[in-house]
Amino acid sequence: METPSTLFTGILGAFIVSTGAMVLIPHSQLSGLQPQVVWEENQNAPSDVYPSKIEHSLGQRHGQRIFVENGCFYCHTQQIRDPQFGPDVERGWGPRRSVARDYIYQDTPLLGATRLGPDLANYGWRDSEGKRFWRNEQPKEAEQIVRDEAFIYKHLFNPRARISNSNCPSNPALFEQREIGSGVSPNAVKVENGKQWVPTASARNLAAYLLSLDRSHELKEAPVAKKEAKK
Numbered sequence: 001m002e003t004p005s006t007l008f009t010g011i012l013g014a015f016i017v018s019t020g021a022m023v024l025i026p027h028s029q030l031s032g033l034q035p036q037v038v039w040e041e042n043q044n045a046p047s048d049v050y051p052s053k054i055e056h057s058l059g060q061r062h063g064q065r066i067f068v069e070n071g072c073f074y075c076h077t078q079q080i081r082d083p084q085f086g087p088d089v090e091r092g093w094g095p096r097r098s099v100a101r102d103y104i105y106q107d108t109p110l111l112g113a114t115r116l117g118p119d120l121a122n123y124g125w126r127d128s129e130g131k132r133f134w135r136n137e138q139p140k141e142a143e144q145i146v147r148d149e150a151f152i153y154k155h156l157f158n159p160r161a162r163i164s165n166s167n168c169p170s171n172p173a174l175f176e177q178r179e180i181g182s183g184v185s186p187n188a189v190k191v192e193n194g195k196q197w198v199p200t201a202s203a204r205n206l207a208a209y210l211l212s213l214d215r216s217h218e219l220k221e222a223p224v225a226k227k228e229a230k231k
């Protein structure tokens, strides 16, 4: 029969051993690590490529918070798999696989775990002429969808307007009703009975965040697998 003090010593012992193994030892091994500055060939300053191309403005950071608060990351990853392991590049989600450096210094790296919707790691990907590139699956240029701000608002308000069986949830709370007043806003998603539904500041920041996502630049450890289409 165990006495209460043996039980107590056992619990305390387990607590001390696990704190040591999971907190103190890793802390002593890893806390002194300094960020590594990577110099690329043909770069004259590390800041050209480091920390990462994505540096969010204040509005875009707020947009990232809206992305998290609305659970967008439950269905949308932000990580492109190596072409050897999956068809992400082929699908037009990005020109190269994602690597650790893509997330460095990001407050909240949103790699995601499940993919019910497309990966958004490069949603704002543009070619050298500023044309949007992400998942332009339409072969004919005239039929390509322009994924600009107005497109994003329409999608957020009602994804099923374009794809009837889309699983992406609608987010009417990101829009507010206004009098039409001096004219219908180019970003209005619905006009009815003299009223228009326009994006709130949260929706505008969310759109800015989505359009800021662009990890298409080449890195030494992740060469661009898919070059821009020949003009």
Ligand code: HEC
Binding pocket: 067, 070, 071, 072, 073, 074, 075, 076, 116, 117, 118, 123, 147, 155, 159, 160, 163, 166, 167, 168, 169, 171, 206, 210
């Ligand atoms: C339940 C899973 C789910 C959640 C949660 C979700 N989505 Fe989606 N999303 C999808 C699916 C599936 C698609 C593909 C079908 C489509 O395009 O509508 C998609 C497509 C998209 C697209 C691509 C549209 C295009 O073709 O350009 C964007 C952008 C997007 N979602 C943004 C969001 C944002 C922002 C949120 C959070 C407010 C969100 N999604 C939450 C499932 C989800």
